[in-house]
Amino acid sequence: DWPALTLIQLHKDTQNELPHITWCTTGPLAFLPLHAAGIYDAPEPKSIYDLVVSSYTPTLTTLLDSGRKEIETEAEIVPKTLIVSQFQTPGQKPLPGTIKEAEAIQRLLPVARTVHLPGSAATVAGVLDALSTTRWAHFACHGVQDARDPLASAFLLHDGALSLRTLMRAMLPGAELAVLSACQSATGDAALAEESVHLAAGMLAAGFRAVVGTMWAIGDADAPVVAEAFYAALLEDGRRGGRLRAAYALHKAVGQLREKVGTENFISWV
16 A cells, blocks of 8 residues: 555647656655556557656646746747766766767757866866856766765766755756756655655756656666757757647657667666
């Protein structure tokens, strides 16, 4: 008997595409990848991924606030974007895939619209300063979840940790999209199952309208595949009615990774 609630918000932009579901879960359900649930051992396997585009919201308030934050003016197709890439963070294992990841994004976005902070340039102060002047942010680095102090969960940068506590104190009025290509960026704490305390929720609390995060560790070779496909789809789809179609872009990107690694390799694509 799990004390858990799932709220489903369903909408569909056009008649010719998959509907979009937003899941709001509590309790143990918050740790399950509902977007990948399915019957995989049937003669004709079917999963939720094949039927709908999924998103998650940590709280109902966050969902309502996101709807009220629609940009009133004509949105730029390619907003100013921060790219943080950490190939060799002091004290951590190397992440060579972050180099390919940053290069892939830079090939897609105009150079004049990007702020790239690689390696030693990605300091805590430098990243916070750049976040205040950009609308999209991409983090390709290590991330950690602190079970003892969830607000200490952080992105590991060149000179230290950019914590959830610090992010939630930041004022980011122009923030729109954050892509957290770091391990455990959307992993909660089992001891606080009724509370959404993770990096992705912190970015929402800091003012971002949409956040892409990871439910567990992400493969270094998988991240560049998802990043390139995600931004390509995002730029191709643009916006509809002022709404950034991040969920549909991520759905397409995960689909490309799933085709590459095989549906049975759940740890990679789920």
